[in-house]
Amino acid sequence: MTISFDPTNLRALAFDVFGTVVDWRSSIIREGRMLSAAKGLQVDWPAFADAWRAGYAPAMDRTRGAGDVWADIDTLHRQILDELVPRFGLGALSEAELVQLNRVWHRLMPWPDSVGGLNRLRGRYPISTLSNGNVSLLVDMARNAGLPWDCVLSGELIHRYKPDPEVYLMAARLLGCAPHELMLVAAHPSDLRGAQACGLRTAYVHRALEFGPDAPPRPARPEGFDLVAGDFLDLARQLGT
Amino acid sequence: MTISFDPTNLRALAFDVFGTVVDWRSSIIREGRMLSAAKGLQVDWPAFADAWRAGYAPAMDRTRGAGDVWADIDTLHRQILDELVPRFGLGALSEAELVQLNRVWHRLMPWPDSVGGLNRLRGRYPISTLSNGNVSLLVDMARNAGLPWDCVLSGELIHRYKPDPEVYLMAARLLGCAPHELMLVAAHPSDLRGAQACGLRTAYVHRALEFGPDAPPRPARPEGFDLVAGDFLDLARQLGT
Numbered sequence: 001m002t003i004s005f006d007p008t009n010l011r012a013l014a015f016d017v018f019g020t021v022v023d024w025r026s027s028i029i030r031e032g033r034m035l036s037a038a039k040g041l042q043v044d045w046p047a048f049a050d051a052w053r054a055g056y057a058p059a060m061d062r063t064r065g066a067g068d069v070w071a072d073i074d075t076l077h078r079q080i081l082d083e084l085v086p087r088f089g090l091g092a093l094s095e096a097e098l099v100q101l102n103r104v105w106h107r108l109m110p111w112p113d114s115v116g117g118l119n120r121l122r123g124r125y126p127i128s129t130l131s132n133g134n135v136s137l138l139v140d141m142a143r144n145a146g147l148p149w150d151c152v153l154s155g156e157l158i159h160r161y162k163p164d165p166e167v168y169l170m171a172a173r174l175l176g177c178a179p180h181e182l183m184l185v186a187a188h189p190s191d192l193r194g195a196q197a198c199g200l201r202t203a204y205v206h207r208a209l210e211f212g213p214d215a216p217p218r219p220a221r222p223e224g225f226d227l228v229a230g231d232f233l234d235l236a237r238q239l240g241t
Numbered sequence: 242m243t244i245s246f247d248p249t250n251l252r253a254l255a256f257d258v259f260g261t262v263v264d265w266r267s268s269i270i271r272e273g274r275m276l277s278a279a280k281g282l283q284v285d286w287p288a289f290a291d292a293w294r295a296g297y298a299p300a301m302d303r304t305r306g307a308g309d310v311w312a313d314i315d316t317l318h319r320q321i322l323d324e325l326v327p328r329f330g331l332g333a334l335s336e337a338e339l340v341q342l343n344r345v346w347h348r349l350m351p352w353p354d355s356v357g358g359l360n361r362l363r364g365r366y367p368i369s370t371l372s373n374g375n376v377s378l379l380v381d382m383a384r385n386a387g388l389p390w391d392c393v394l395s396g397e398l399i400h401r402y403k404p405d406p407e408v409y410l411m412a413a414r415l416l417g418c419a420p421h422e423l424m425l426v427a428a429h430p431s432d433l434r435g436a437q438a439c440g441l442r443t444a445y446v447h448r449a450l451e452f453g454p455d456a457p458p459r460p461a462r463p464e465g466f467d468l469v470a471g472d473f474l475d476l477a478r479q480l481g482t
Contacts, residue, residue, distance in 0.1 A: 074417075126380050136417030139367050139392045151380050152392045156415070174397070176315075176377030 005226045007239055010201060012175045013121060014130035014153065016162075016186035017138065019210045021118075021129075021147065022108035025049045026209075031104045039092065046212060048088045055080035060132065060161045070159040072134040078102045105133070106140035111207065115146050117232020124241040126150045130171045130184060132161045151175065163194025172200065185235065189222055196225075203227040203235055246467045248480055251442060253416045254362060255371035255394065257403075257427035258379065260451045262359075262370075262388065263349035266290045267450075272345045280333065287453060289329045296321035301373065301402045311400040313375040319343045346374065347381035352448065356387050358473020365482040367391045371412045371425060373402045392416065404435025413441065426476065430463055437466075444468040444476055 018024050025046070032045035059076040063069055071079075081102055085091060093101065121127055128151035129138050138152045153174060155167045162168070172179045179199030186192050187207040196202050202225040208218065221228045229235035259265050266287070273286035300317040304310055312320075322343055326332060334342065362368055369392035370379050379393045394415060396408045403409070413420045420440030427433050428448040437443050443466040449459065462469045470476035 126384060128380075134417070135392065135415040139369075139416065143367060143391060150384060150393075151376065157398055174376040175380065176375070 005201075005238075009181055010125065010183055010239075011177050011181040012126045012128065013183050013185055013203075014128045014171050014175070014200075015118075016184065016188060016191050017129050017131035017133055017141070018105075018108070019207055020185065020187040020205060021114050022110050022141065022145065023207075023209070024053060024105070024108050025212055027108040028052065028104055030109075031101070031107070035093075035097070035101065039097075041089065041092065043088050043090065048084060050211070051084055051087070052077070052080055055083070063161065064164075072156055073105070073132055074102065074134055074137060077105055103140075106137050107144050108141055110145045110147065111231065113231040113233045115148070117236050118148055120236035120241050121232065121239065122148055122150065124239065126175065128153050128171065128175060130162070130167065131155070162191055165194065165198050168195045168198040168200055172198075183226065185232075189225075192225055201226045203229060205229050205231060205235060246442075246479075250422055251366065251424055251480075252418050252422040253367045253369065254424050254426055254444075255369045255412050255416070255441075256359075257425065257429060257432050258370050258372035258374055258382070259346075259349070260448055261426065261428040261446060262355050263351050263382065263386065264448075264451070265294060265346070265349050266453055268349040269293065269345055271350075272342070272348070276334075276338070276342065280338075282330065282333065284329050284331065289325060291452070292325055292328070293318070293321055296324070304402065305405075313397055314346070314373055315343065315375055315378060318346055344381075347378050348385050349382055351386045351388065352472065354472040354474045356389070358477050359389055361477035361482050362473065362480065363389055363391065365480065367416065369394050369412065369416060371403070371408065372396070403432055406435065406439050409436045409439040409441055413439075424467065426473075430466075433466055442467045444470060446470050446472060446476060 015021055028049040029045045032043060032048060035041060036043055059080055063071055081098065118127055127149060129149055130153050131138055132155045134156045135152055135154050138154060142149050153171050155161045158166055158170050160166045172182045175182060180201060183201035183203055184192060184195035185203045185205060187205050187210060192202040192204055204222055204225045206220045227235065227238055229238060256262055269290035270286045273284060273289060276282060277284055300321055304312055322339065359368055368390060370390055371394050372379055373396045375397045376393055376395050379395060383390050394412050396402045399407055399411050401407045413423045416423060421442060424442035424444055425433060425436035426444045426446060428446050428451060433443040433445055445463055445466045447461045468479055470479060
């Protein structure tokens with residue numbers, strides 16, 4: 001039996017971005033291969049992309065220590081990249097090329113349904129990012145990819161990273177919603193559970209290829225969230241938009 | 242002799258909103274007259290609009306005291322509105338009608354050139370609000386009026402109001418700019434001087450009718466700013482967008 005979600009009190013949607021809206025892995029591999037073609041580098045770009053992303057959670061954890069140790073994602077991505085340079089044979093890249101490579105996160109491409117789905121959802125609900133990416137990264141990405149955000153919200157605004165509860169509660173407050181009037185849309189159960197613990201509504205979107213075609217499969221329909229969708233167009237259909 | 246502004250280092254534009262992008266006075270008068278027509282009220286709506294706006298600066302000043310006395314613009318607008326109810330003969334309005342009237346600030350209409358000009362400027366530069374209006378107000382307004390912001394920034398994010406310097410510096414930081422790479426666009430010299438003191442570039446836009454056709458004229462071309470424009474289309478032309 002399916003218990004259908006009642007969207008009566010829903011007033012806004014907030015979206016996780018990396019992996020949920022944009023396909024970071026394919027984007028990094030593609031730009032890496034363009035760099036290989038231009039520079040004659042031999043690099044395992046899929047492994048590089050996975051390693052870069054794998055450094056992300058530990059890097060954020062380091063910002064949760066005592067004192068003012070918070071740093072934005074551009075800075076964390078660069079720290080991780082610097083560790084990967086010797087490991088992946090990128091020593092021939094100049095500083096300008098490393099800066100440019102680090103900004104690939106500002107140019108990530110959306111999943112095929114993202115722009116169309118967001119435009120449909122936006123017809124009824126204000127749509128906002130709720131990302132650990134910094135604001136300028138999210139603005140650049142939206143302009144590059146045509147993501148029609150009504151608002152760009154980031155953990156940067158309070159120097160916290162999801163799943164810290166302050167980030168979800170900040171989003172509700174700034175969007176003028178009670179927590180239960182805001183829904184987080186994400187491809188990651190841990191993020192959704194963080195939102196749920198703050199009283200937000202949750203929609204899981206299944207991004208089967210986020211970690212590539214050879215990654216262990218993730219459940220397409222995890223339990224415990226208000227909605228489960230195959231993509232943003234399916235989410236729009238379920239919300240009647 | 243005209244010294245032309247060199248936009249080489251310009252990377253983003255931030256806009257004052259009330260009066261610069263939207264015509265608060267005509268919008269309030271229009272909604273007031275609709276309320277009069279529906280309810281049979283006799284109200285001097287132009288005087289009401291001017292009184293509401295005149296309460297704004299003193300209300301913000303009260304939030305600059307010691308302790309955590311900051312309140313958002315929706316709250317300040319309501320405090321001022323409550324003072325105007327007896328003075329303007331609005332005692333017949335219900336609480337729901339007062340809530341609706343207070344939200345007229347979420348529905349302000351743009352000046353005739355605003356949407357077209359913003360779309361042109363946005364082709365080259367990221368465009369953001371930098372307003373004392375709260376985020377949800379700005380999001381509602383943008384959705385209602387078709388304002389194509391790349392980012393919604395507000396003094397609310399740091400619980401400060403312009404012209405406090407922290408607000409301008411926050412905008413540069415969040416947009417990933419040095420202060421001199423960001424330009425504030427505003428119809429108010431005091432706002433522009435606040436930005437200038439923080440190192441931002443400044444564009445004055447002349448909104449001759451902001452305070453109505455009978456208000457004392459303002460200088461069309463004040464001294465001391467990087468650019469002076471007749472409207473947003475003129476600004477777009479001067480910036481080559």
